[in-house]
Amino acid sequence: MDEPRLIALDSNAPAKPEYGATCNGCGVCCAAEPCPVARVFLWQLRGRCRALSWQEEARRYVCGMVLYPDRYVTLLPRCWRMRAGVFFASRIAAGAGCDFSAEIEDVSACGEPPPHI
Ligand code: SF4
Ligand code: SF4
Secondary structure (H helix, E strand, C coil), X not given: CCCCCCCCCCCCCCCCCCCCCECCCCCHHHHHCCCHHHHHHCCXXXXXXXXXXXXXXXXXXXXXXXXXXXXXXXXXXXHHHHHHHHHHHHHCCCCCECCCCCCCCCCCCCCCCCCCC
């Protein structure tokens, strides 16, 4: 990610961990730009990934392409949800450490209007 950009995240989202640390579902990477799965299967080339999903109870973001890909991939039947989700989980290296190295600056306390992508 080369250019600075504003992203909006839930105020209860965890802070982004260090690069390489366990992913905590902060959502920063997916709010900043789509991953290869989103580019290939959702045809989304920029902006906040539309499969990024906030889970209120867990207070973290999750990948909708892992949990319910049939909501996003039009031709994918509901009965393939689990199988496709396992596939997408392997493609995004779910469970691996944080692989997003961008520098984060919190501007929420700067008196600026709520950021939008
Ligand atoms: S990979 Fe990193 S930036 Fe992306 S959700 Fe996980 S912890 Fe956050
Ligand atoms: S497909 Fe999943 S991992 Fe990839 S950018 Fe979207 S929400 Fe994030």
